[in-house]
Amino acid sequence: MTTLFTDVYMSPRLLAPGGTPADLTTHEQRYGPLGYGDPAALLRTLAESGLTGRGGAGFPAYRKFVAVTDSARRTERAPIVVANGAESEPASRKDRTLLRLSPHLVLDGLQLAAEAVGAAEAYLAVEEGASYLESALAQRRDPVRVQVVRLPARFLSGQASALVQYLSGGPARPAHPVPPVRERGVRRAPTLVQNVETLAHLALVARYGADWFRSAGTPGEPGSTLCTLHVPGREVRVVEAPFGMPVGRLLPLEGASAALVGGYHGTWIPAAEAAQVPLASSYLGAGVLAALPADRCGLTETARVLRYLALQSAGQCGPCLNGLPRMAAAFQTLAVPGPQGTARTDISRWAGLVEGRGACHHPDGTIRLVRSALTTFTTELDAHAHGHCTATDRTPVLPVPTEEI
Numbered sequence: 001m002t003t004l005f006t007d008v009y010m011s012p013r014l015l016a017p018g019g020t021p022a023d024l025t026t027h028e029q030r031y032g033p034l035g036y037g038d039p040a041a042l043l044r045t046l047a048e049s050g051l052t053g054r055g056g057a058g059f060p061a062y063r064k065f066v067a068v069t070d071s072a073r074r075t076e077r078a079p080i081v082v083a084n085g086a087e088s089e090p091a092s093r094k095d096r097t098l099l100r101l102s103p104h105l106v107l108d109g110l111q112l113a114a115e116a117v118g119a120a121e122a123y124l125a126v127e128e129g130a131s132y133l134e135s136a137l138a139q140r141r142d143p144v145r146v147q148v149v150r151l152p153a154r155f156l157s158g159q160a161s162a163l164v165q166y167l168s169g170g171p172a173r174p175a176h177p178v179p180p181v182r183e184r185g186v187r188r189a190p191t192l193v194q195n196v197e198t199l200a201h202l203a204l205v206a207r208y209g210a211d212w213f214r215s216a217g218t219p220g221e222p223g224s225t226l227c228t229l230h231v232p233g234r235e236v237r238v239v240e241a242p243f244g245m246p247v248g249r250l251l252p253l254e255g256a257s258a259a260l261v262g263g264y265h266g267t268w269i270p271a272a273e274a275a276q277v278p279l280a281s282s283y284l285g286a287g288v289l290a291a292l293p294a295d296r297c298g299l300t301e302t303a304r305v306l307r308y309l310a311l312q313s314a315g316q317c318g319p320c321l322n323g324l325p326r327m328a329a330a331f332q333t334l335a336v337p338g339p340q341g342t343a344r345t346d347i348s349r350w351a352g353l354v355e356g357r358g359a360c361h362h363p364d365g366t367i368r369l370v371r372s373a374l375t376t377f378t379t380e381l382d383a384h385a386h387g388h389c390t391a392t393d394r395t396p397v398l399p400v401p402t403e404e405i
């Protein structure tokens, strides 16, 4: 069960206060009416807002909207819009929390996105909660038809080209080679894929304007973002915080040795350093923040996640087929106290070989996690090499679907 503590850091923008789902009436009372009718004005406001994607890469939303519109004009095909609610990373809860508490904000954003790029068709893709969302849709009188689609529960289901391939009737794995979905997406139509949180922000940008949006965050990274917090012994929490806020204000790090910032494609950072790091989309990924208590082993945690990530790859490019399973096996050697052989140098070498060579970013994200573990957990690495482990508690910190390990 995920608990919400949104009002601790800022007045919540996206999530209904008190953790109560907002039906359409409550939603309209809270946010006011939604104005349609001028796609050019909406695009201008979007550009001024500086809104970036909240699905992991932090790409400017305006640039994607324009690219899709250009592509539609060039190919003379009507574009399609997809709300990405896959939230396939096992440690993330923010998108399903948002969809559960404020579904109409996402659905407003989806309609606005369709209007802005001139789409007549839209999808909302999720791994869970499809029937609940269909009920929310049934309350509305939207100009653009939205179809809710249930995705298979796989780490790669949420990758944009995997998503459009699935919506086109294929398997939920990244296309290889990957044509940009903005040019050739669902059924080969130019397709705009935006994370559901990005669309919810869009719904507020359209209502209240760019200046209002920029009143939170920093000039370089305006707005707020949803984060999922993992602290062992406490409930998983979803919070909304402004960009620029130090991680230590959100994530309790007393007694922690390190923090995982940005989830399973993210970065391990020593706790003291992580406490000062400001929230920024460049490494926040989809907003997962986890504290690693000093009595746990960061190598064991990384080995478990790495094994999961290696198994999740679609196995259709060299880096995933050969690199990730080898790295996962070698990392498992590092995670066990005793002789390490050449595991450490092998992993570093393989990371260099794999980097930048996948058809999607799965290998690169995985390498980021591995490299940060090798630099952050040097004390544990040395202790393990001498046959000891500093950890006294073996309870896993990071969630990994059990059937996958």
Ligand SMILES: Cc1cc2nc3c(=O)[nH]c(=O)nc-3n(C[C@H](O)[C@H](O)[C@H](O)COP(=O)(O)O)c2cc1C
Residues within 6 Å of the ligand: 052, 053, 054, 055, 056, 057, 058, 059, 084, 085, 086, 087, 088, 089, 155, 156, 157, 158, 159, 160, 161, 193, 194, 195, 196, 198, 199, 360, 361, 362
């Ligand atoms: C392996 C992998 C998994 C991903 N999973 C998700 C996901 O579950 N949800 C999501 O919104 N984006 C996910 N993405 C990012 C999408 O490819 C895409 O960039 C995003 O949905 C675009 O929306 P945004 O610009 O609003 O962030 C994933 C990317 C990769 C490489």
Ligand code: SF4
Residues within 6 Å of the ligand: 156, 174, 175, 176, 313, 314, 315, 316, 317, 318, 319, 320, 321, 357, 358, 359, 360, 361, 362, 363
């Ligand atoms: S890099 Fe890996 S996950 Fe991405 S398309 Fe290739 S095999 Fe699939």
